[in-house]
Amino acid sequence: MTTIELEARKAMLVKEILTDINSEEMLDKLAGYLKRLKKTATGSHAAPCQYTRDEMESILLEREKDAHFYTQEQVKNEMKNLIASWK
Incomplete structure (x- = not known):
């Protein structure tokens, strides 16, 4: 996937969130899911090697x-x- 395609998909997702999320409860659930997804994608630990x-x-x-x-x-x-x- 190219950078342009990735940016387009991100923009489509943001547009969908802006138009379809109508309550604070849905927004809280979405935010929680995004946090969990980011933790599993990057791991909850710091990078193993960080050099100066x-x-x-x-x-x-x-x-x-x-x-x-x-x-x-x-x-x-x-x-x-x-x-x-x-x-």
Whole structure:
């Protein structure tokens, strides 16, 4: 689903809520359901790894030393070669 499609569906949902929710009771139920849905979708726990900017920089520098990285140009060339092999 593209971002535009997602935004359109969200707008349709908001429009439906605005037109069809006629009581405070329905609104409270909807709000409660949304809270429960968000908890199950994201988990009720904080993200397991939260690094500071300095920690991320040191991790990235360490990984650059230890691992092989491809440049964007290398990836483009590899993809061109792969596609050419399919023909």
